[in-house]
Amino acid sequence: MKKKIGIIGSGTVGQTMATGFLKYGYEVKIGTRDLTKLADWKSTAGEGASIGSFAEAAQFGEIIVLATKGSAALNALQLAGKANLSDKTIIDTTNPIADTPPENGVLNFFTELNDSLMERLQNAFPEAHFVKAFNSIGGSLMINPDFGTEKPTMFICGNDQKAKDEVAEICILFGFETEDMGTVEAARAIEPLCMLWCIPGFRENKWSHAFRLLKR
Numbered sequence: 001m002k003k004k005i006g007i008i009g010s011g012t013v014g015q016t017m018a019t020g021f022l023k024y025g026y027e028v029k030i031g032t033r034d035l036t037k038l039a040d041w042k043s044t045a046g047e048g049a050s051i052g053s054f055a056e057a058a059q060f061g062e063i064i065v066l067a068t069k070g071s072a073a074l075n076a077l078q079l080a081g082k083a084n085l086s087d088k089t090i091i092d093t094t095n096p097i098a099d100t101p102p103e104n105g106v107l108n109f110f111t112e113l114n115d116s117l118m119e120r121l122q123n124a125f126p127e128a129h130f131v132k133a134f135n136s137i138g139g140s141l142m143i144n145p146d147f148g149t150e151k152p153t154m155f156i157c158g159n160d161q162k163a164k165d166e167v168a169e170i171c172i173l174f175g176f177e178t179e180d181m182g183t184v185e186a187a188r189a190i191e192p193l194c195m196l197w198c199i200p201g202f203r204e205n206k207w208s209h210a211f212r213l214l215k216r
Contacts, residue, residue, distance in 0.1 A: 002166070003027060006061020008054050008076050010034070012139045013093055014067035015041050020143035020174055022048055031057025031080065058084035063091065063166060064128075070096040070117050071110070077125060086127040089163040091170070092118050092187075093134040095194040105202035107195045116187035122159065129163035130184065131156055133171060136193035138207050144175035145210060151177045152210030155193065157186035179213050 005021045007014045010032035018028045022045060031054040032038055038051045050060075058064055058080035068076045073094045077085065096117040098108040111117055122130045133156045134142055145152060154176035158164050168178040181190060193211065200206040 002062035004060055004062045005029070005065060006057035006059070006063070007031060007065045007067055008057055008080055009065075009067035010037050010041075010051075011067065011069075013134070013142070014065070016139045016142050017065050017067060017091075017093070017134070018049065019045065022046065023143065024173055027060075029057045029060040031055070031076075054080040055084055058088075061088065063089045063170075065091045065093065066121075067093050070094045071099065073117065073121060074124060077121065082125060082127065085125055088128055089160075089166050090121075090125075090128050090130045091134065091167055092121065092130050092132050094118075094121075095135050095191050097194070102198070102202050105199045107198055109192070109195070111188075111191070114188065116185070116191050118157075118187035118191070119184050122184050129158060129160035131158035131160075131163050131167040132184075132187045132190050133167050135191060136197050137210050138197070138201075141208070141210055142174065147210065150212060151175060153177050153179050153213040155179050155181050155186075155190045155211070155213075157181045157184060157190055159184050177213075 003026050005026050005028045007018050007030045021028050027048045029050045096109045096111040098110045100108045118132050154171040171178045
């Protein structure tokens with residue numbers, strides 16, 4: 001199993017994912033534009049944790065986690081460098097959230113129904129293997145969420161089966177059941193789950209829920 005994780009993005013999602021990987025014995029390097037932003041995290045993260053630039057994190061990681069704002073994702077990957085991303089699995093946690101306020105609790109996206117942010121990123125970096133995951137649940141529930149006997153569902157998609165298998169193993173490790181929804185076009189359906197997940201939060205300040213796919 002690949003054990004070196006490079007994280008592009010130093011916000012809540014990036015730090016949460018990093019802490020989760022460290023919990024299970026991975027080595028993690030978080031890439032950031034501002035190293036001082038991670039001083040507190042680094043001081044408590046323990047052995048196996050390091051920080052650097054986007055390019056240094058991408059070069060370090062055998063698997064990459066993209067954890068920036070959706071509007072900053074393309075630029076962050078450009079700074080990471082195509083060569084550092086080539087032939088690597090990229091866990092894409094981003095959503096194409098527009099810089100406008102929600103309308104009655106519903107987020108605005110800068111993509112359209114027949115488009116997705118992950119498709120744009122995959123087209124821009126064709127040698128990388130993007131897998132959409134961890135985009136439709138809050139940061140506090142990303143690592144081993146406790147819903148009693150029920151495990152929430154993590155919907156994933158991407159063009160490379162090996163990459164999806166790697167991400168599925170991580171999802172299971174982090175306490176989720178995984179549903180592979182197919183190729184990159186499925187991100188058009190998975191990314192808007194973020195909208196649905198956020199509505200109870202914006203309307204009722206309720207943020208402790210998750211999706212589960214029921215089968216019979």
